Amino acid sequence: xxxxxxxxxxxxxxxxxxxxxxxxxxxxxxxxxxxxxxxxxxxxxxxxxxxxxxxxxxxxxxxxxxxxxxxxxxxxxxxxxxxxxxxxxxxxxxxxxxxxxxxxxxxxxxxxxxxxxxxxxxxxxxxxxxxxxxxxxxxxxxxxxxxxxxxxxxxxxxxxxxxxxxxxxxxxxxxxxxxxxxxxxxxxxxxxxxxxxxxxxxxxxxxxxxxxxxxxxxxxxxxxxxxxxxxxxxxxxxxxxxxxxxxxxxxxxxxxxxxxxxxxxxxxxxxxxxxxxxxxxxxxxxxxxxxxxxxxxx
Amino acid sequence: xxxxxxxxxxxxxxxxxxxxxxxxxxxxxxxxxxxxxxxxxxxxxxxxxxxxxxxxxxxxxxxxxxxxxxxxxxxxxxxxxxxxxxxxxxxxxxxxxxxxxxxxxxxxxxxxxxxxxxxxxxxxxxxxxxxxxxxxxxxxxxxxxxxxxxxxxxxxxxxxxxxxxxxxxxxxxxxxxxxxxxxxxxxxxxxxxxxxxxxxxxxxxxxxxxxxxxxxxxxxxxxxxxxxxxxxxxxxxxxxxxxxxxxxxxxxxxxxxxxxxxxxxxxxxxxxxxxxxxxxxxxxxxxxxxxxxxxxxx
Numbered sequence: 117x118x119x120x121x122x123x124x125x126x127x128x129x130x131x132x133x134x135x136x137x138x139x140x141x142x143x144x145x146x147x148x149x150x151x152x153x154x155x156x157x158x159x160x161x162x163x164x165x166x167x168x169x170x171x172x173x174x175x176x177x178x179x180x181x182x183x184x185x186x187x188x189x190x191x192x193x194x195x196x197x198x199x200x201x202x203x204x205x206x207x208x209x210x211x212x213x214x215x216x217x218x219x220x221x222x223x224x225x226x227x228x229x230x231x232x233x234x235x236x237x238x239x240x241x242x243x244x245x246x247x248x249x250x251x252x253x254x255x256x257x258x259x260x261x262x263x264x265x266x267x268x269x270x271x272x273x274x275x276x277x278x279x280x281x282x283x284x285x286x287x288x289x290x291x292x293x294x295x296x297x298x299x300x301x302x303x304x305x306x307x308x309x310x311x312x313x314x315x316x317x318x319x320x321x322x323x324x325x326x327x328x329x330x331x332x333x334x335x336x337x338x339x340x341x342x343x344x345x346x347x348x349x350x351x352x353x354x355x356x357x358x359x360x361x362x363x364x365x366x367x368x369x370x371x372x373x374x375x376x377x378x379x380x381x382x383x384x385x386x387x388x389x390x391x392x393x394x395x396x397x398x399x400x401x402x403x404x405x406x407x408x409x410x411x412x413x414x
Numbered sequence: 415x416x417x418x419x420x421x422x423x424x425x426x427x428x429x430x431x432x433x434x435x436x437x438x439x440x441x442x443x444x445x446x447x448x449x450x451x452x453x454x455x456x457x458x459x460x461x462x463x464x465x466x467x468x469x470x471x472x473x474x475x476x477x478x479x480x481x482x483x484x485x486x487x488x489x490x491x492x493x494x495x496x497x498x499x500x501x502x503x504x505x506x507x508x509x510x511x512x513x514x515x516x517x518x519x520x521x522x523x524x525x526x527x528x529x530x531x532x533x534x535x536x537x538x539x540x541x542x543x544x545x546x547x548x549x550x551x552x553x554x555x556x557x558x559x560x561x562x563x564x565x566x567x568x569x570x571x572x573x574x575x576x577x578x579x580x581x582x583x584x585x586x587x588x589x590x591x592x593x594x595x596x597x598x599x600x601x602x603x604x605x606x607x608x609x610x611x612x613x614x615x616x617x618x619x620x621x622x623x624x625x626x627x628x629x630x631x632x633x634x635x636x637x638x639x640x641x642x643x644x645x646x647x648x649x650x651x652x653x654x655x656x657x658x659x660x661x662x663x664x665x666x667x668x669x670x671x672x673x674x675x676x677x678x679x680x681x682x683x684x685x686x687x688x689x690x691x692x693x694x695x696x697x698x699x700x701x702x703x704x705x706x707x708x709x710x711x712x
Contacts, residue, residue, distance in 0.1 A: 240563050241562065241563050253646075262647075263648070264539065264647060264648020264649070265538050265539050265648050265649065265650035266648055266650075266686070267648070268644065268645065268648045268686060269646065269647055269648035270645075270646065270648075271645045272645055272646060274645060274682060274683075275641065275642055275645050275646075276575065276638075276641075277574065277575055277577075278576070278577055279575075279576055279578075280577075280578070286680050286681075286682040286683070287679050287680030287681060287682060287683070288676070288679070288680050288682075288683065340574075343573065343574075344573055344642065344646060345646060346566065347566065347568075347569045347570055347572060347573050348551075348553075348567065348568065348570060348573075348642060348643060348646035348647055349560075349562060349567060349646055349647060350561070350562020350563050350564055350565070350566045350567035350568075351562070351563065352563035352564075378586070381585050381586070382584050382585030382586050383584075383585060384572060384584040384585060384586075385572075385584070385585070385586065388564070388566060
């Protein structure tokens with residue numbers, strides 16, 4: 117049995133994965149804010165899954181955690197997890213001390229990539245396109261995470277595609293993230309709605325021209341991210357996940373339309389069958405928690 | 415002993431690589447035009463290297479060919495090698511019939527990537543950025559070519575980076591290839607000089623404003639290609655090769671300047687150490703022929 121924990125900005129999901137790869141248990145907790153509270157949340161998740169499975173920490177084949185921010189795989193240190201109130205936390209080391217077993221720590225997008233690959237029964241090469249506050253991809257090759265030489269592989273949100281685009285938080289201009297992410301949408305569409313992206317799509321459906329322009333740029337940005345990943349890594353499957361993926365088929369259809377339009381204008385792009393490569397992560401799939409349970413072997 | 419042949423638009427280079435990986439023999443032939451002549455050129459290269467080494471075709475551990483165009487690795491078929499007058503040629507099959515041994519066929523940029531990796535003593539992950547008539551990259555991971563799921567990995571020349579850029583031959587607008595390639599330069603700088611890119615750089619050095627703008631766009635396009643390859647694959651080393659690499663340090667310094675300028679404006683980019691990753695392929699290194707000798711094991 118493997119244990120995986122996905123520590124998100126507001127909630128933490130934890131799962132137990134049995135030896136056949138199936139979901140044996142799942143729980144959800146509120147995530148605490150700041151180093152001490154995040155650590156307590158992780159310990160509580162191990163404890164709760166332990167009760168449900170009847171296993172002590174040492175009884176799991178592996179324990180893994182997916183968490184936002186920069187992760188040092190070797191040490192298990194996490195830094196710059198702004199939404200969690202973490203500047204720097206020796207999460208892996210602290211947890212190992214508390215639990216008496218090794219704990220693997222991985223960036224949450226990479227964990228979700230591995231989880232989606234497993235849950236969707238994929239083979240070969242895939243990229244998981246995480247459309248959250250930011251935009252980043254996790255790349256999986258033959259069932260293993262592709263991290264690159266310095267761990268930066270898949271950080272496509274900061275590839276500029278428009279010299280006259282908006283200034284990005286990274287200091288560049290016209291990055292993919294400025295149009296194809298939650299923060300990109302929020303910058304363009306000011307609203308008090310608690311679900312701003314849904315409000316945007318509703319306005320677009322009602323014919324609001326500004327809203328339509330923003331959803332069009334969103335779809336084009338996602339399609340551009342797909343094109344970049346195919347023309348570099350040549351991934352067979354692109355899975356759209358993250359907060360914006362809850363828009364479901366509305367979003368997927370918009371992206372497919374852009375890719376089909378491009379294919380109509382470029383025989384070269386048509387030959388790449390981009391549309392056929394893009395899928396949505398299944399709703400409610402717990403990809404990051406499942407992936408976290410698997411990172412121990414990755 | 416391995417035999418490698420690089421069939422180029424005007425000349426064909428062939429090498430014999432000894433068991434220690436060293437260059438044992440090399441020859442150069444004029445490349446014939448059209449299917450029959452290209453096939454004869456390859457047979458002549460095997461024959462000449464055979465005379466120099468005293469080995470019959472069956473005496474080599476492997477024979478490999480690098481050639482422009484689309485290559486079907488399994489069949490050894492080559493298509494769309496326009497500069498060679500080939501619409502389609504069963505190069506691998508025809509050569510196997512003529513020589514009585516298996517022959518590996520690979521795209522010349524991919525072969526050059528493998529050859530440069532070997533010749534430069536690299537480790538980990540590298541991309542070979544081929545700046546020829548077009549722009550494409552060959553990617554090598556731990557000594558093996560990364561071809562991707564459909565063989566399109568590294569075709570970064572057709573990633574658009576400017577919505578108001580020039581129309582590309584592929585049907586898209588603002589592709590990297592429209593500024594960072596020989597054809598991109600030729601479109602912008604009309605000249606009768608037999609070495610148009612050298613003429614362009616000479617004019618830029620003399621203060622010609624148009625020439626300076628074109629060389630600046632060239633350096634920015636190459637820097638953009640570097641950024642794309644690091645933010646997707648996270649290659650440790652980027653090797654600039656192909657016809658434009660003969661410009662040498664003039665080109666490399668321009669690219670380094672752009673990358674340094676970007677790093678000054680973006681702490682995120684600065685953290686990637688892009689400048690330190692970029693190198694030139696050694697002049698006269700026969701990378702494609704050497705790589706062709708090695709593709710048999712790849």
